[in-house]
């Protein structure tokens with residue numbers, strides 16, 4: 005479904021270049037649940053942004069359902085994003101002036117979903133994520149974890165076929181993390197939503213079917229879960245992280 | 257880096273954020289300087305006795321202006337303070353004393369103020385010269401341009417500004433000292449806190465304010481000072497009540513109708529607007545109030561202008577007219593005139609009383625008309641022809657057995673409809689043509705009150721005399737001392753004064769009124785308008801960063817560019833329209849009734865009220881448009897993500 009081909013991304017001017025992505029290539033099948041791990045600054049967010057067409061790669065191609073997203077005309081990009089992609093941003097990106105409920109509903113109104121159905125759908129997702137109590141509050145009135153769950157709810161409420169999540173569990177306690185991850189695994193299994201999730205946390209990554217490791221903008225390693233139980237996969241991930249070294253010290 | 261340097265750099269950065277504000281302060285300083293220049297100008301004061309009143313009026317207007325500008329500066333300073341609370345809070349957190357921070361903040365603002373004052377005074381000097389020339393034009397006095405700079409006016413302007421800033425200093429210092437670091441850092445996070453929370457009391461307030469609005473507007477149309485004042489108070493209550501209840505009312509309206517909320521992109525518009533309004537409901541009301549004042553002042557100015565224009569035309573068509581009820585002996589004046597006033601052409605004649613007052617009665621019943629004369633007025637054909645020739649009008653003929661009607665233009669339609677015969681000394685005459693050139697018919701001392709019946713000499717001559725008239729066209733303007741000397745020649749009888757009318761004297765009086773009423777009115781309305789529009793723009797532009805972030809998020813979520821543009825435009829339009837709509841409604845109702853009480857005949861056609869009100873609105877909207885376009889451009893460029 006998704007094919008990344010020699011994607012490169014440079015930031016900065018000629019004499020001061022940061023190479024955020026360095027010839028990355030991989031393929032994702034429909035219905036896969038992939039975790040992306042790597043040290044801070046290794047290019048994870050950049051990769052997600054390129055796939056989401058929020059950023060454009062400096063070189064290389066990204067194919068989604070056979071369409072080269074780097075070649076989509078600017079006027080069609082918006083439509084592409086709202087119909088195909090659900091996105092959880094690292095810094096939540098909730099609108100301050102809207103309540104949590106309205107923030108979640110936004111994903112639906114943008115897609116012109118029938119106004120009568122919206123409230124019900126929002127409430128269902130919110131209930132699953134345990135944030136139904138804060139629906140009528142404004143972002144500045146809720147905690148960081150509640151905001152993060154709201155951002156996830158927004159990304160999942162319309163059930164787009166590709167879900168990109170940038171550290172969706174970063175601000176969550178282990179119980180809320182578990183709920184969220186199970187929900188993601190559930191929509192992944194039941195309705196075939198393909199998921200790419202960035203995480204620093206081996207526990208979260210163990211929910212995925214495959215883990216990609218980035219280092220300095222390069223694809224460093226890849227782990228497959230196959231049939232092994234999650235517990236075993238978790239330890240395997242920890243081993244690779246130890247090998248990677250560097251910044252990931254907060255593994256638990 | 258020293259603190260002074262830091263604050264000066266901040267001031268420079270701020271200037272671009274608050275460019276509109278900066279320009280408004282410049283223009284305000286310019287206007288204050290220019291008008292105070294008129295007050296202290298000896299030349300202007302020497303133009304006419306009444307011009308001394310201009311000083312009092314302008315000084316009073318300036319006090320109002322200082323209050324309003326003071327409010328603007330204070331408001332903007334407090335506004336910047338909250339917008340920059342995080343920055344200032346960080347300074348305090350880093351250990352700079354709050355006193356120092358307050359001082360720094362004030363130095364920044366003072367720097368902006370001083371620069372604005374400097375530029376303003378330079379521009380003000382140009383405006384002063386323009387006003388100066390305009391006043392001389394009004395008085396038809398030769399004006400030689402001489403560049404001058406008034407130290408007194410500068411002193412007054414600096415004094416006004418010093419008062420404003422001293423006040424602002426005290427207030428902002430108090431404000432900063434009272435602030436806690438927590439509030440400073442978290443201030444900008446708070447966006448929606450409704451002024452009135454209980455929905456029942458809000459509904460009541462909303463209904464009450466609407467009611468007050470309607471009653472207030474109705475009272476404003478009564479044109480009786482007492483009821484007008486009550487009306488004005490009610491309208492103020494209406495504006496504040498309306499904006500306070502309305503702003504907190506929208507969220508609860510949509511809360512109850514979620515389906516409506518999620519239709520199309522209403523959600524964004526309503527939320528941005530309600531979060532704005534709930535914090536600035538009171539400000540919105542003040543802005544609406546200022547707009548109302550602007551429109552009423554501008555519109556009244558237009559009405560007065562029309563009145564003056566029309567009056568100097570209508571009062572007398574002759575350069576000089578002396579009219580008496582009792583005697584045909586004008587010798588006392590003639591001696592003076594012969595000596596001092598070169599006369600091109602003159603005529604002494606009489607107007608006579610008709611047999612009845614049928615035509616006056618007809619007009620009283622069918623037109624906006626008044627009269628104190630008991631009989632219709634009649635004029636000899638020979639006098640009529642001579643007077644027409646003297647005034648340079650086309651010659652006309654009177655057919656046998658007919659009478660001519662000469663009337664003020666606005667009475668013509670009513671007289672067209674009058675077809676009856678007129679009896680003069682028992683002889684019946686049928687109706688002939690009607691003429692409507694200006695013919696000294698505005699008061700009853702000239703050629704009839706509003707109209708005159710022209711008949712053959714022998715018929716008129718047998719009737720009782722109504723007025724004895726001396727009319728002249730002169731080579732010089734009979735104004736100033738010439739006119740005053742003629743007035744002084746009147747006999748000292750208490751009853752039955754002679755009436756002395758001079759076109760030039762009338763024009764001079766109108767010019768003074770013009771200068772005294774119109775200039776201050778426009779001065780005030782201009783300042784009101786600018787201050788209100790500035791505060792609106794500051795509010796909108798200071799939200800640029802927030803809006804930009806919002807639209808970036810929407811863009812990331814795949815909202816269409818077109819839809820984003822539409823949504824932004826809608827928010828923008830609503831924001832600017834909101835305070836103007838009540839102002840326009842109030843102003844239109846007021847002006848229509850104001851026009852109604854003008855002297856009959858001032859308004860020549862039914863289209864004219866619309867023209868006057870239209871011009872006032874256009875003027876208002878033109879200035880408003882400058883602010884709207886400027887902020888719209890910058891907003892659109894900054895806020896919408898690049899495609």
Ligand SMILES: Nc1ncnc2c1ncn2[C@@H]1O[C@H](COP(=O)(O)OP(=O)(O)OP(=O)(O)O)[C@@H](O)[C@H]1O
Nearest residue numbers: 015016022024042043044045046047048049050051
């Ligand atoms: N807009 C930008 N301009 C310049 N450099 C950037 C920009 N965005 C990211 N970078 C740089 O690119 C590199 C990769 O950044 P990226 O945000 O992808 O890291 P990340 O893996 O998401 O890190 P983290 O785990 O801390 O979120 C970093 O070195 C970063 O400094």
Ligand SMILES: [Mg+2]
Nearest residue numbers: 048049050094
């Ligand atoms: Mg990141």
